[in-house]
Amino acid sequence: MYKLTGILILAIITGNINGSQGGPVKSPEDLETHCKGKAFTMLGTVLDNLVANQDCDERDELESLPEAIANATVSVGCENLTVPKDFTESARWMENAITHLESQLADLMVLLKLRMTYEKVNSRYFYFGHDVSKNWTEAESFCAEKGGHLATFQDEKELIAVTAKLNPDTRYWTAVNDIAKKGEFKYLDTGLPVSYLKWSPGEPDDWNEEMHCVVLFHGSMRVNQCYHERRVICQADNEI
Structure with missing residues (x-):
């Protein structure tokens, strides 16, 4: 001692x-x-x-x-x-x-x-897995290992700032999903309804019953099948 x-x-x-x-x-x-x-x-x-x-x-x-x-x-x-x-x-x-x-x-x-x-974007910290390909469940586990969660966004200003950091023509997983009930999009970490969404034209497209997990692509959101491998965005906090 x-x-x-x-x-x-x-x-x-x-x-x-x-x-x-x-x-x-x-x-x-x-x-x-x-x-x-x-x-x-x-x-x-x-x-x-x-x-x-x-x-x-x-x-x-x-x-x-x-x-x-x-x-x-x-x-x-x-x-x-x-x-x-x-x-x-x-x-x-x-x-x-x-x-x-x-x-x-x-x-x-x-x-x-x-x-x-993590990298500070506006007032929050994010990790950008540009070279990391995971399915949606694996992506959340990956973020948890880094002390965070899959990302969600507070508002359009933050979404635009994050999008500027992403590789073009690449889909990134977010924490948004409607796994519990189709059409009711919630945060993965809290289970609360999502407060901010920016859908691509024609989204959310639920033509496939397996499409429950949301990606960010070209600055807006789309529903994808959760088992696909996408890039990863993690957030360091639980503010959303």
Whole structure:
């Protein structure tokens, strides 16, 4: 446990800020404000010094850690923070602080994954599987693996912006379908009625009873058979 010096230092610095400033630190900008803007630029030096002593006995490390952290808070411009001296009495506090940091780290990892995988279009994030061919069910599973769902669109402005990103003459699956009841188009992820549709002329064409899943093609929507393989558009949120 005590070998996780990086986590402990961040937990102690963040936890002390929470306690001494009257409210939680909600972002890196908050931490920089509380610590005179030096926290993240100086913390690397502190961690390097601690890592150099990783071969020490855990008891020795535990006894020396409060002093190291106190020096760390001074070096990053947080001299006013109170460092707990008795780690036995502070165990619960440290556990809560680490849990809070782990939650923040998880949120940051989600954001990082989002920005590495999805592309922002207007106010939302989409993934364009230009080289991915799936049937409709497989397409939803593919999007789920990427942390999202098959896409739907809020309005015409968003639809036009998304269409500009697509390959011409290529059909892309959306989440819209009428599998439950013919003619009643709903969202796949919520099962709610679709609020925005832009049909191609003559659509929805229900001449074939197997045509239940909606594709986007040339900026408008058509009903296709769900077992056909099409390209994929994923959305990162559940806003629709």
